[in-house]
Structure formats: C-alpha cells, structure tokens
Amino acid sequence: MALVYEHIRVGDPLPALTKPAITAEQLVRYSGASGDFNPIHTVHQAGVAAGHNGVIAHGMLIMGFVAQMITNWVRPEQVRRFGVRFTGISRPGDVITVTGRVVEKFEAEGEKRVRCEVEAVDQSGHRKLKGEFVAAFPAETTAS
Amino acid sequence: MLDHNYVGKKLPPIRYRVEAGKIRELALAIGDDNPLFHDRAAAQAAGYPDMVAPLTFPTLFRFWGGSAVGAETRSLLQQMGADVLRILHGEEEYEYFRLLHPGDEITGELEIVSIERKEGSSGPMDLVKTQATYRNQHGEPVVIARTTMVVRW
Numbered sequence: 001m002a003l004v005y006e007h008i009r010v011g012d013p014l015p016a017l018t019k020p021a022i023t024a025e026q027l028v029r030y031s032g033a034s035g036d037f038n039p040i041h042t043v044h045q046a047g048v049a050a051g052h053n054g055v056i057a058h059g060m061l062i063m064g065f066v067a068q069m070i071t072n073w074v075r076p077e078q079v080r081r082f083g084v085r086f087t088g089i090s091r092p093g094d095v096i097t098v099t100g101r102v103v104e105k106f107e108a109e110g111e112k113r114v115r116c117e118v119e120a121v122d123q124s125g126h127r128k129l130k131g132e133f134v135a136a137f138p139a140e141t142t143a144s
Numbered sequence: 145m146l147d148h149n150y151v152g153k154k155l156p157p158i159r160y161r162v163e164a165g166k167i168r169e170l171a172l173a174i175g176d177d178n179p180l181f182h183d184r185a186a187a188q189a190a191g192y193p194d195m196v197a198p199l200t201f202p203t204l205f206r207f208w209g210g211s212a213v214g215a216e217t218r219s220l221l222q223q224m225g226a227d228v229l230r231i232l233h234g235e236e237e238y239e240y241f242r243l244l245h246p247g248d249e250i251t252g253e254l255e256i257v258s259i260e261r262k263e264g265s266s267g268p269m270d271l272v273k274t275q276a277t278y279r280n281q282h283g284e285p286v287v288i289a290r291t292t293m294v295v296r297w
Contacts, residue, residue, distance in 0.1 A: 035207025059233035064174035067199035083237030
C-alpha cells in the first residue's frame with residue numbers, strides 16, 4: 001500500500017488535515033510537553049502585555065499539526081527536511097487546516113525525492129505558516 | 145539593536161535523553177494519534193525497533209536539554225537586551241538523518257549564526273538565526289535544527 005515514486009505527480013494535493021479548535025488547555029499541555037514556558041502562551045496578562053489581546057499558540061504547535069499531516073502521508077523515516085516560516089499568530093478557538101501539494105520530483109544522493117509545499121490556515125482563511133518538506137520514496141522496481 | 149558580538153556565541157552544551165513518555169506527551173499535546181508515537185507494540189508491528197518521535201520532537205532538546213528548563217535561549221536573548229514578551233518564532237527547519245527512539249542520548253550545541261536588522265511594518269526587528277547539530281550516543285548526526293527568532297523593538 002506504500003506510495004510509490006512513479007505514481008506521484010507534480011501538482012498532486014496531499015490529504016488535508018483539519019484539527020479540532022485550539023484550546024487554552026492544549027497550550028498548557030504543549031508548554032509542558034515542549035518545555036517552552038514563555039508566559040505569552042499560558043498567562044492571559046502576559047499575552048495582553050505583549051500586544052496580542054490574550055494568550056497565543058506556540059508556533060511549534062502549528063508546525064506539529066503540519067508534521068501530523070506529513071506523517072499521515074509518509075513514514076517518518078522518509079522525511080529528509082522540513083521547514084516552515086511562521087506568518088500569523090494563532091489563538092484558542094482557531095480551527096487550523098493543513099494542506100499541501102507536490103511541487104517537484106527529483107533525484108539526489110542516490111534517492112528519488114519529492115518536494116512538497118505546505119501551509120496552515122485558520123477558519124477565516126488567515127495563513128499561520130508556510131513551508132515545505134522533502135521526502136524520499138522507493139521506486140516501483142524496488143518496492144516490495 | 146542586538147549586539148553583533150553575539151554572532152558565533154554558543155549556549156551551554158545540550159544533553160537530552162529521549163523517553164517514551166515524552167514522545168507520547170508531545171503527540172498528545174499536538175493531538176496526533178499516529179500509533180507510532182504512542183505504542184511500542186504498534187511501532188514494532190510497523191517494522192520499527194521501538195516507538196518513533198514525531199517530526200517536531202527536536203524542539204524539546206533546546207528547552208528540556210539545558211540546565212534551566214525552557215530558559216536558556218530566552219535568557220540569552222534577554223541578556224542581549226531583548227524584551228522576552230516581544231520575541232516571536234520566525235522560522236524553524238529540520239534536516240533529518242536518523243529517526244529518534246526512546247533511549248537515544250542526544251547532545252548538541254546551539255550557536256548564534258547571524259543577527260540581521262529588518263524594518264517591519266510595526267517597526268524595526270532583529271532576526272536571530274541559531275543552528276544546532278544533534279548527535280546520538282554513537283556520535284552519529286540525528287538532526288540539524290535551524291531556528292530564526294524575531295526580536296521586535
């Protein structure tokens with residue numbers, strides 16, 4: 001059932017992922033899990049003092065949503081590179097949808113690789129991040 | 145603006161032991177129910193020796209792998225004159241060489257590679273780029289992490 005390089009086409013969309021609304025509790029949990037205890041993510045007054053009207057989500061939580069979409073599509077060991085640029089702030093209540101598409105197929109270091117663009121937007125279509133990743137794929141002749 | 149003399153400065157060495165409980169805790173916080181991140185038996189059934197860490201797990205190294213949890217990058221930026229409430233995460237990139245499994249003993253050093261002044265729509269900002277190469281207990285590279293922090297003034 002594994003995806004095969006020959007069957008992937010430039011322009012193919014990746015299976016999208018829509019997450020449940022971000023909650024304040026989730027930001028506390030993410031602070032503990034990641035170790036990023038910056039109070040702008042958990043303390044209302046700190047978020048206000050920073051000019052955000054309240055707490056804001058960790059950018060890395062949103063990148064984690066994108067990672068979830070990627071490893072729903074490929075196995076973790078196929079991913080060679082994954083990078084994002086954060087372009088907007090997320091808050092509790094935001095419903096994030098992650099989408100992506102194949103933009104390039106190429107060979108490097110003896111592997112067949114696919115480059116994909118990804119982005120995360122909220123329920124109003126505001127973009128939170130933009131990024132890309134590269135994954136290696138088995139060729140049809142060697143796939144088991 | 146931030147002092148350019150900090151370019152090339154390294155933070156104290158990072159040491160981090162990957163544990164199954166932290167892998168699962170991160171996956172739960174993200175809400176990622178991929179069984180590879182939750183269950184050893186499921187990971188083994190999929191051909192792995194043990195549970196696998198999610199792609200953003202290396203973010204834990206710099207926050208949990210120092211001597212003061214979550215504080216060292218921030219305290220360095222504060223020491224450089226930044227207001228912690230006005231620091232934002234600009235970019236994050238990982239280059240992967242090996243999967244992370246429970247029991248891996250990770251070491252690395254976080255280095256400030258550049259400081260660049262930009263004029264943003266809400267005033268000047270400094271982009272602070274850091275990089276760390278993380279290795280396992282066998283000295284093998286596992287992942288390179290590149291981070292850009294945005295310090296607003």
